[in-house]
Amino acid sequence: MATLIIAEHNNSQLQAATFNTIAAAKQLSGETVVLVAGHNCQSVADEAAKAEGVDKVLLAEAEHYAHLLAEDLDKLVVEQAENFTHILAPATTFGKNIAPRIAALLDVQQISDIIAIEGDDTFKRPVYAGNAIATVKSNDNKKVITVRATAFDALSHEGGSASVESIGTTEHGALVDYVGEELTESERPELTSAKVIVSGGRGMGSGENFAMLEQLADKLGAAVGASRAAVDAGFVPNDYQVGQTGKIVAPELYIAVGISGAIQHLAGMKDSKVIVAINKDEEAPIFQVADYGLVADLFKVIPELIESL
Amino acid sequence: MKILVAIKRVIDANVKVRVKADNTGVETANVKMSMNPFCEIAVEEAVRLKEKGVASEVIAVSIGTQQCQESLRTALALGADRAILVKSEDELEPLAVAKVLKTVVEKEQPEMVLLGKQSIDGDNNQTGQMLGALLGWGQGTFASKVEVADGKAQVTREIDGGLQTLSVKMPAIITTDLRLNEPRFASLPNIMKAKRKPLDELAIADLGVDVAPRTETLKVENPPARKEGIKVETVAELVDKLKNEAKVI
Numbered sequence: 001m002a003t004l005i006i007a008e009h010n011n012s013q014l015q016a017a018t019f020n021t022i023a024a025a026k027q028l029s030g031e032t033v034v035l036v037a038g039h040n041c042q043s044v045a046d047e048a049a050k051a052e053g054v055d056k057v058l059l060a061e062a063e064h065y066a067h068l069l070a071e072d073l074d075k076l077v078v079e080q081a082e083n084f085t086h087i088l089a090p091a092t093t094f095g096k097n098i099a100p101r102i103a104a105l106l107d108v109q110q111i112s113d114i115i116a117i118e119g120d121d122t123f124k125r126p127v128y129a130g131n132a133i134a135t136v137k138s139n140d141n142k143k144v145i146t147v148r149a150t151a152f153d154a155l156s157h158e159g160g161s162a163s164v165e166s167i168g169t170t171e172h173g174a175l176v177d178y179v180g181e182e183l184t185e186s187e188r189p190e191l192t193s194a195k196v197i198v199s200g201g202r203g204m205g206s207g208e209n210f211a212m213l214e215q216l217a218d219k220l221g222a223a224v225g226a227s228r229a230a231v232d233a234g235f236v237p238n239d240y241q242v243g244q245t246g247k248i249v250a251p252e253l254y255i256a257v258g259i260s261g262a263i264q265h266l267a268g269m270k271d272s273k274v275i276v277a278i279n280k281d282e283e284a285p286i287f288q289v290a291d292y293g294l295v296a297d298l299f300k301v302i303p304e305l306i307e308s309l
Numbered sequence: 310m311k312i313l314v315a316i317k318r319v320i321d322a323n324v325k326v327r328v329k330a331d332n333t334g335v336e337t338a339n340v341k342m343s344m345n346p347f348c349e350i351a352v353e354e355a356v357r358l359k360e361k362g363v364a365s366e367v368i369a370v371s372i373g374t375q376q377c378q379e380s381l382r383t384a385l386a387l388g389a390d391r392a393i394l395v396k397s398e399d400e401l402e403p404l405a406v407a408k409v410l411k412t413v414v415e416k417e418q419p420e421m422v423l424l425g426k427q428s429i430d431g432d433n434n435q436t437g438q439m440l441g442a443l444l445g446w447g448q449g450t451f452a453s454k455v456e457v458a459d460g461k462a463q464v465t466r467e468i469d470g471g472l473q474t475l476s477v478k479m480p481a482i483i484t485t486d487l488r489l490n491e492p493r494f495a496s497l498p499n500i501m502k503a504k505r506k507p508l509d510e511l512a513i514a515d516l517g518v519d520v521a522p523r524t525e526t527l528k529v530e531n532p533p534a535r536k537e538g539i540k541v542e543t544v545a546e547l548v549d550k551l552k553n554e555a556k557v558i
């Protein structure tokens with residue numbers, strides 16, 4: 001038994017969700033091996049080798065791996081697959097893009113977005129936007145799994161001393177060319193790993209009004225999130241969206257401002273430790289999951305809140 | 310160019326799903342069913358590509374029970390030219406769906422297959438990528454913009470850090486995100502017209518595809534309930550609770 005983790009990184013650093021995936025792998029039998037595929041990414045391999053719980057790192061470097069395209073990495077992973085019983089990726093847009101291709105090439109039914117490990121072949125996962133939790137047993141000889149980061153506490157980034165082994169690369173399939181990226185630049189913590197999140201909904205009324213939430217976030221050292229309605233209205237970029245089809249978050253404190261609490265939004269945040277809801281409609285469903293609800297006009301109370309912190 | 314659109318019939322997004330008392334699944338009796346919202350977006354995108362003169366024919370395909378006809382008729386009313394129902398009494402896993410879709414692709418030879426990024430019942434987010442791998446095609450998943458030119462699809466994708474643009478060689482797989490477009494409503498004349506559009510039925514057993522399940526669902530439970538919260542009257546009270554009771558700020 002051994003587990004292969006497909007590392008998500010930007011060629012200089014591991015993305016946080018990779019550490020949560022390592023933590024999940026430690027609940028399975030056998031060795032934990034991390035595959036770092038990229039371009040000029042030795043530093044990532046070294047970082048993975050230092051991570052607690054990692055037994056070995058495989059490094060595959062090629063120019064056409066630079067953007068971690070699924071159409072190239074899938075074959076690389078499949079070439080390594082015979083040595084592994086489990087192949088894990090984080091349930092991020094990266095992992096979701098690539099893992100099903102690997103599963104299909106290995107003729108395996110993937111298990112998506114697991115939140116608990118009951119045994120080497122049995123897993124829990126949310127379905128119907130988190131309205132139900134299914135316990136699923138895989139009868140495939142290999143398991144291909146994506147891991148919900150918020151469900152597994154990351155282990156230490158230090159303390160490990162795994163070896164790094166370079167492996168052969170695969171040819172460029174040339175099915176896809178990378179054109180470019182527009183990444184949201186922010187000084188704030190990243191949404192999925194932030195301890196505190198301030199999220200705004202349609203009730204914010206405009207993108208300009210989000211400046212208020214940014215101020216509040218600055219006071220709290222928080223990340224800023226949003227509902228789908230706020231993203232669709234163009235108040236904030238798409239990567240702010242929390243929910244069934246956006247990001248899954250579980251901070252210590254989630255403050256929902258002008259968000260009604262549709263089931264698709266709750267799916268992304270209801271595992272937060274403490275939830276605060278600020279909404280002028282006392283019937284809003286967000287209050288059903290809130291530990292502390294404040295029925296008020298946000299334009300009145302958010303400035304007060306900023307003032308009192 | 311031909312476009313194939315895969316659509317799934319699911320419990321409507323507005324239904325409050327209930328877990329069955331015996332923990333074998335969720336209640337489906339007398340529950341409103343609809344086309345998966347992401348599939349509606351896929352149909353809309355295909356129809357727009359046809360309206361722009363990029364696509365010549367749009368074929369909708371669904372795998373499931375006889376009732377999936379309803380969703381296919383909806384797709385026809387929205388502008389698809391014809392439909393294919395692959396009849397299966399059993400709920401298929403994404404790998405099996407991808408294998409069935411592969412046989413349909415091999416027969417129809419489309420240059421693009423549009424799918425939803427995720428079905429809102431199983432929340433799998435797998436089928437499009439699996440189909441891409443089985444066909445050896447490239448993919449533009451979680452698309453919020455698609456432009457076709459010179460045998461390539463330029464796809465803007467919603468990724469965790471923002472947006473990414475890829476140029477995918479055709480034939481290609483595209484899976485839709487919510488902001489790709491806003492689906493139209495079917496007009497009454499188009500609903501009437503859809504009744505006369507061709508809808509072929511195939512039996513899954515005739516396709517010679519291994520669709521046997523690989524997983525077993527041992528149980529389906531309610532998520533853990535949150536403990537009842539309280540209402541606070543003022544900002545001062547809220548700050549006090551967060552500091553001294555919850556100790557999170």
Ligand SMILES: Cc1cc2nc3c(=O)[nH]c(=O)nc-3n(C[C@H](O)[C@H](O)[C@H](O)COP(=O)(O)OP(=O)(O)OC[C@H]3O[C@@H](n4cnc5c(N)ncnc54)[C@H](O)[C@@H]3O)c2cc1C
Pocket residue numbers: 200201202203204226227228229230241242243244245246247257258259260261262263264265268278279280281284296297298299322346347429
């Ligand atoms: C397939 C599918 C997937 C989806 N995925 C997601 C997802 O991932 N994430 C997501 O968030 N949504 C998602 N949605 C959309 C979801 O169903 C809701 O439409 C959305 O969450 C609503 O956003 P909202 O709460 O900001 O807006 P609304 O529902 O319009 O609520 C706005 C709230 O603001 C309050 N308000 C207004 N003005 C003020 C004020 N001055 N002071 C205080 N309160 C005020 C109102 O009382 C109201 O409760 C999805 C929907 C579908 C169909």
Ligand SMILES: Nc1ncnc2c1ncn2[C@@H]1O[C@H](COP(=O)(O)O)[C@@H](O)[C@H]1O
Pocket residue numbers: 315316317318345347348351370371372373401403406423424425426427428429431432433434435436437
């Ligand atoms: N039974 C089915 N019939 C047709 N298309 C399907 C079926 N199941 C899934 N799909 C397609 O695959 C997409 C993603 O589904 P999933 O991988 O289950 O999340 C859906 O939005 C559909 O486009």
